[in-house]
Amino acid sequence: MVASEIIEKLIFIFILFAVTLGIAAYATYFERKVAAWFQDRIGPDRAGPFGILQPLADGAKLFFKEDFIPERAEKWLFILGPGIAMFTALMTGSVIPWGKDLNLFGNSVQLQVADVNIGILFIMGFLSIGVYGIMIGGWASNNKYSLFGAIRASSQMISYELAMGICVITIVMLSGSLSLRNIVEAQHGMNWNVFYQPLAFVVFFVCALAETNRAPFDLPECESELIGGYHTEYGSMKMGFYLFAEYVALFTSSAVISVLFFGGYNFPGMDYFSGNMLAILGVLAMFAKTFFFVFVFMWIRWTLPRFRFDQLMHLGWKSLIPISLINLLITGIVIALKEGWFQ
Amino acid sequence: MESLSNRKKVVSNKEMTFMERIYLPAILSGMWITFKHLFRKNNTTKYPEEVREFAPVYRGQHVLKRDEKGRENCTACGLCAVACPAEAITMVAAERNKGEENLYREEKYAETYEINMLRCIFCGLCEEACPKEAIFLTDRIVPSNFERGEFIYGKDRLVESMTDRIDITKRQHTGKRTEK
Numbered sequence: 001m002v003a004s005e006i007i008e009k010l011i012f013i014f015i016l017f018a019v020t021l022g023i024a025a026y027a028t029y030f031e032r033k034v035a036a037w038f039q040d041r042i043g044p045d046r047a048g049p050f051g052i053l054q055p056l057a058d059g060a061k062l063f064f065k066e067d068f069i070p071e072r073a074e075k076w077l078f079i080l081g082p083g084i085a086m087f088t089a090l091m092t093g094s095v096i097p098w099g100k101d102l103n104l105f106g107n108s109v110q111l112q113v114a115d116v117n118i119g120i121l122f123i124m125g126f127l128s129i130g131v132y133g134i135m136i137g138g139w140a141s142n143n144k145y146s147l148f149g150a151i152r153a154s155s156q157m158i159s160y161e162l163a164m165g166i167c168v169i170t171i172v173m174l175s176g177s178l179s180l181r182n183i184v185e186a187q188h189g190m191n192w193n194v195f196y197q198p199l200a201f202v203v204f205f206v207c208a209l210a211e212t213n214r215a216p217f218d219l220p221e222c223e224s225e226l227i228g229g230y231h232t233e234y235g236s237m238k239m240g241f242y243l244f245a246e247y248v249a250l251f252t253s254s255a256v257i258s259v260l261f262f263g264g265y266n267f268p269g270m271d272y273f274s275g276n277m278l279a280i281l282g283v284l285a286m287f288a289k290t291f292f293f294v295f296v297f298m299w300i301r302w303t304l305p306r307f308r309f310d311q312l313m314h315l316g317w318k319s320l321i322p323i324s325l326i327n328l329l330i331t332g333i334v335i336a337l338k339e340g341w342f343q
Numbered sequence: 344m345e346s347l348s349n350r351k352k353v354v355s356n357k358e359m360t361f362m363e364r365i366y367l368p369a370i371l372s373g374m375w376i377t378f379k380h381l382f383r384k385n386n387t388t389k390y391p392e393e394v395r396e397f398a399p400v401y402r403g404q405h406v407l408k409r410d411e412k413g414r415e416n417c418t419a420c421g422l423c424a425v426a427c428p429a430e431a432i433t434m435v436a437a438e439r440n441k442g443e444e445n446l447y448r449e450e451k452y453a454e455t456y457e458i459n460m461l462r463c464i465f466c467g468l469c470e471e472a473c474p475k476e477a478i479f480l481t482d483r484i485v486p487s488n489f490e491r492g493e494f495i496y497g498k499d500r501l502v503e504s505m506t507d508r509i510d511i512t513k514r515q516h517t518g519k520r521t522e523k
Contacts, residue, residue, distance in 0.1 A: 036385075037381050038380050040380055040385045174447060302377060
């Protein structure tokens with residue numbers, strides 16, 4: 001790899017990192033605003049015009065709080081937990097293609113940190129590691145509520161990963177590639193996967209809600225029973241890391257949904273554009289879809305009540321996995337018929 | 344037995360139908376309801392900037408009125424203290440001396456007059472009992488304090504000053520005096 005390429009990648013990584021964190025920070029603000037709108041309130045409006053400085057104020061508040069580690073806690077694991085949660089949440093963003101190649105000063109810039117040929121597996125892998133952040137944090141706190149939250153989180157994430165993985169396989173069967181860029185390229189224009197796999201989309205979406213621990217599947221941190229769940233004992237910026245990681249995960253999973261099912265940077269009428277114009281419009285389309293799904297995530301959070309734990313397990317194991325398996329089977333048969341395997 | 348309130352409901356434990364079991368129609372209708380709330384007007388009063396108006400019958404901190412010549416109306420008859428269900432009012436009566444006619448309206452006046460604002464339930468019975476239209480409840484809020492003793496309001500804080508008279512027209516009942 002040439003030095004200029006490395007610098008180009010580093011700059012892009014830095015931009016993506018900053019954008020992801022910025023969006024995650026403003027997702028906290030937006031979440032409170034959306035909650036307020038849904039409940040006929042105004043929401044945060046004190047810090048700056050319309051309260052847009054609220055994330056900064058929240059961050060500053062967390063920084064100045066006492067960084068407390070409980071006496072009986074496993075100190076190093078206690079520190080490691082939020083770090084892992086944040087790391088895994090950020091890493092999933094690295095294989096997502098944000099747009100077509102951009103032409104800058106004569107060389108083409110790929111709007112993707114790494115076009116890994118097993119991109120979707122990479123994402124699934126990091127999602128699984130994400131359990132460790134919560135599990136380690138909850139266990140190291142040495143608190144029964146934290147442990148309860150952690151156990152709930154890990155069992156929930158393991159159960160929903162199965163159905164999620166099967167949905168991903170159906171998409172991979174359609175596009176014939178594990179690379180996210182190839183999956184996006186296969187959905188040129190309006191040829192989006194959601195029109196071929198609506199059932200897989202619904203299942204994947206429900207699983208994404210469960211994987212990001214968001215309502216109605218926010219059992220790991222339900223305030224009413226577990227007083228915060230796995231981050232009960234956390235304070236200051238460690239707590240901030242957990243909450244932040246949740247919003248980063250929200251953003252990246254919305255991006256993954258738009259890549260897998262809604263054509264990523266494809267948009268109807270994209271054949272009329274070319275070059276940089278197409279790339280920029282593609283990025284805008286990608287972000288518009290991602291933000292829409294972030295909004296839908298919030299919309300669901302402020303509409304639905306929390307599931308009971310047995311209902312959650314029932315839904316995951318007895319409904320979503322059979323549905324996705326049947327969907328996989330039908331997709332396989334249809335593909336086989338189209339390819340003419342039975343003739 | 345026949346329900347008296349007519350609100351009796353028979354609980355049904357029927358099996359959910361297929362449409363109910365897949366949750367999605369119910370979820371979508373719920374989301375439609377919340378979506379409609381996005382465009383609704385909010386009812387927030389942005390407090391420090393906007394202050395909600397009190398109801399005209401609001402009963403707040405008491406005032407001991409003076410008449411138009413600046414003489415105290417109160418004659419220390421004690422009817423307010425008797426009427427007070429919380430026993431928040433105490434007073435000591437005194438006789439008006441010569442030369443004090445510009446201070447007190449009648450021959451008897453309250454030398455001390457204390458209302459314990461922690462006992463007071465702001466029912467307004469003192470105002471109703473008063474035959475001399477001396478005590479009224481106003482739309483002022485009793486401020487909070489760190490000391491209990493500070494809540495016993497004496498005449499220094501109850502009697503209105505002539506330069507800064509308290510408007511009680513909203514509290515005046517028909518047949519009572521016309522001036523403020």
